[in-house]
Amino acid sequence: MSSLLKLEKLSFSYGDLRVLWDVDLEVHPGEIVTVVGSNGAGKSTTLRNISRLVKPEAGTLTFDGHDLTRLESHQVVGLGVIQVPEGRRIFPEMTVLENLRMGSYVKATRADRERNVARAFSLFPRLEERQKQLGGTMSGGEQQMLAIARGLMGNPRLLLLDEPSLGLSPLFVKNIFDIIKEINRQGVTILLVEQNVFQSLRIAHRAYVLETGRVVLTGAGEQLLKDDHIKKAYLGM
């Protein structure tokens, strides 16, 4: 199967500090792929490289035949590679509805705006109740729903999710992972970055384990759940 997204020997530094070392990663169409690891392992940095918010030191980034290193952030979004960033990053002075509209800023997606808003509201009924509320005044869980819904507004071909469960109540965490699974079932390919190793391995088809900027382990989600190193280092078993 040909890959939708392919990272080869991706290296990145913040100043003198090397954060990523020759990271190889592939996402095939229809998959949920997860990148797990502890804080500071380089997970978010990997996503920031894909979205071109930062420029890699070396290596290639290819999406569906396009060399991403030649593109600007907004052009990457235009290809359908959409990131739901860590910490939600909701536009605080915009209403829920305005935030959703921004999600379909790319011209090609504006025609589907009404339909996508309806889909967002059916996936997250809470957002429909709060559509006139300012984004900055919502709770963390509601903001996370809005961030994911906003990402879906852009007709993603690949959805990059950065720590969607961070800071949510335990009850809501399970909820978010069910929603991610549902979004994938509706045909969206997902690259999920998480510190919640158990939940993300549970829903992922394949997984990469990142430690201090290097891929140390890769395999099927279910299979990694049984791995001794994973159990000891991340699952506390």
Next chain:
Amino acid sequence: MIIFVQSLLSGILVGGVYALIGIGLTIIFGVMRVINFAHGDLLMLGMYLTYFFFASMGIDPFLSIVLTAPVMFVLGAFLQKVFINRVLNALPQNQILLTIGLGLVMSNTVMLLFTSDYRILTTSYSSSALHVAGISISTPLLLSFAITVAITAFLYWFLLKTDTGQAIRATAQDRDAAQLMGIDVKRMSVLATGMGTALAATAGALISPTYYIFPQVGSSFTLKAFVVVVLGGMGSIVGATLGGVVVGATESLAAVYISSGLKELVVFVLFLLVLLFRPAGLLGKSRM
């Protein structure tokens, strides 16, 4: 009582133009986090352009806005692309030096071209006034206020209802998140600087029938724009609108009840008081 209403009213009318100056500054600051210390000089360029159109072609100063604003939009876009874009990630003091420098180049270029003589633009209605219920309202002030209201209303509509306007606000609220929506933030910066510049120049055109026109006129307006914006809350457009009207009304009332020589002092005292008790400005928001 009549005197109070009279001075309050003319203060509000002048305040409308201050609001326009402040809104321009706040849009530029909001999108790029750069304080444009050349803002008054851009206004000065607007005045001279208006004067030029009037003196050489006889075009009415209010009418010539349709020429002045687009020309200055292009100049602003150019300044952003060539100069300001390079210091977006630089230290604030370097950004300040750049914009102050740009302002100096502008005022000295104008001095070279037009000399430092004071110029007056006199229209047929420059000194005419409307009399209603014992209150007289200067015609050019009233006209300029009407144009200000129309432009401000259009601007609010643009920023709140159109995709491009919302993209500008999104960029001001969270630059990274805006990029993740597919917004070309560099283009938004160019657009914002162009708009801010056009607004400053429009304000210049609007006051040209009532103010002296000279190359250094900008500096006092830079200061005023800064007060207006900080008073209302940096980056808030509603705040800048409110700030403009408050400054205009305060100046006018101070001139009547204290002394016209001290009106600026009163404004600055008010400014310091607001900063003391509401450091984030009257509306206390830092985003558009």
